Every structure is written in C-alpha cells, then in structure tokens.
Amino acid sequence: MHIISKKRITDFIKLYPDSKTALLAWYAIANSETLSDFNDLRNWFPHADLVGRRTVFNIGGNKYRMITRVNFVSSKIFILKILPHAEYSKNKWK
Numbered sequence: 001m002h003i004i005s006k007k008r009i010t011d012f013i014k015l016y017p018d019s020k021t022a023l024l025a026w027y028a029i030a031n032s033e034t035l036s037d038f039n040d041l042r043n044w045f046p047h048a049d050l051v052g053r054r055t056v057f058n059i060g061g062n063k064y065r066m067i068t069r070v071n072f073v074s075s076k077i078f079i080l081k082i083l084p085h086a087e088y089s090k091n092k093w094k
Contacts, residue, residue: 001030002076012064012082022060023082030077037072054080056088067093 003009009027013020026045035041038055041048047058055077057066065088069078081093 001033001035001070002074003027003031004076004078008079008082016064016084019060019064019082022064023066026057026059026066034075035070035072038070041070064088 006027009023013023029044033044035044038048038050041055045057047062049056051067053069055068055070057068058064059066059082063085065083065085066079067081067083067088069080070076071078083093087093
C-alpha cells in the first residue's frame with residue numbers, strides 16, 4: 001500500500017516519542033503489503049475498525065489511534081489524523 005503521508009507519522013512522533021516504535025512498525029507492514037479488502041487488512045491489523053468510511057487503527061496497545069481512509073482499488077492509505085486515545089474518545093475528529 002502507498003501511505004499518504006508519512007510526514008503525519010513523523011510529526012506525531014516528535015510530539016509523542018513513545019509512539020515511534022509502534023507507528024514505524026505499522027508503517028513497515030502497511031507500506032510493504034498489498035491489501036485487497038478490509039478482511040485482508042484485518043489479517044495484518046486485527047484491531048482495526050471501520051468507523052463510517054474511515055479505518056481506525058489502534059497504535060501502541062491502544063494508547064493512540066490513527067484515523068485513515070483506505071482505498072483498496074488504488075492501494076493507498078490516507079492518514080487523516082493520529083491522536084492520543086483520550087483525544088480520540090472526545091469524538092471531535094468526526
């Protein structure tokens with residue numbers, strides 16, 4: 001999958017350095033795989049959830065949430081936001 005954009009990950013890591021290992025591990029897997037559908041995605045990321053038209057990934061043992069838009073046809077994952085779990089729970093991202 002092509003990730004758009006890694007800059008969101010690197011910017012988030014600057015704010016939350018403890019997220020680095022988990023985010024870079026997610027990136028390595030997502031960037032190296034071609035996923036055909038949501039079920040295929042769940043094989044690699046079993047805790048990913050569909051929320052409307054977005055896919056939300058639990059990062060770092062659910063400490064962070066990454067909100068994305070996954071386009072399986074074009075093999076792209078658009079990173080919309082990465083948030084600490086407490087911010088995600090406020091639902092302001094919707």
